[in-house]
Amino acid sequence: MSTSSSHQENPEPKKVQFPLDSTAYQILDEIGFGVSAVVYKAICLPMNNTIVAIKSIDLDQSRADFDNILSETKTLSLLSHPNILSAYCSFTVDRHLWVVMPFMSAGSLQSIISSAFPDGLPEPCIAVLLKETLNAMWYLLCGSVNQLRVKNK
Numbered sequence: 001m002s003t004s005s006s007h008q009e010n011p012e013p014k015k016v017q018f019p020l021d022s023t024a025y026q027i028l029d030e031i032g033f034g035v036s037a038v039v040y041k042a043i044c045l046p047m048n049n050t051i052v053a054i055k056s057i058d059l060d061q062s063r064a065d066f067d068n069i070l071s072e073t074k075t076l077s078l079l080s081h082p083n084i085l086s087a088y089c090s091f092t093v094d095r096h097l098w099v100v101m102p103f104m105s106a107g108s109l110q111s112i113i114s115s116a117f118p119d120g121l122p123e124p125c126i127a128v129l130l131k132e133t134l135n136a137m138w139y140l141l142c143g144s145v146n147q148l149r150v151k152n153k
């Protein structure tokens with residue numbers, strides 16, 4: 001019996017490549033901002049108008065140096081954990097770095113807590129959030145330890 005060469009026991013899920021070109025995205029709204037970045041809701045035109053969030057980091061205003069920001073966003077796009085918001089892709093647009101991410105329609109955890117639980121979260125919810133946060137941190141920690149192992153080989 002012959003086996004097809006394209007058959008794999010555990011095929012890796014195919015990662016969709018988002019376009020690395022700003023004209024492929026249409027900005028819809030500004031949804032938030034941080035110290036040196038503005039976050040937009042946008043659609044990716046060639047991807048059937050998939051809704052995304054684009055974090056546009058002003059490279060002239062950012063205190064971190066370009067190489068650090070770039071390696072951070074690259075790492076972000078390699079992460080795969082249900083509790084970590086990863087990046088689809090990133091690329092520069094003039095003096096800005098665009099980081100294209102899944103759009104979280106409910107906003108940040110902080111905004112959910114302040115709008116839905118103005119008097120603070122009940123203890124069982126805090127326990128669940130802490131557990132899930134620690135799961136994500138454990139994933140990151142294991143990744144760092146594995147990287148150190150590879151470096152020291």
Ligand SMILES: Nc1ncnc2c1ncn2[C@@H]1O[C@H](COP(=O)(O)OP(=O)(O)OP(=O)(O)O)[C@@H](O)[C@H]1O
Nearest residue numbers: 031032033034035036037039053101102103104108
């Ligand atoms: N992927 C996303 N989907 C939906 N809303 C988002 C997304 N990313 C960020 N936002 C919104 O944009 C706001 C600013 O995002 P940003 O990542 O810049 O926040 P920050 O972590 O406070 O900033 P900084 O990175 O400067 O510390 C968030 O508080 C959130 O409301």
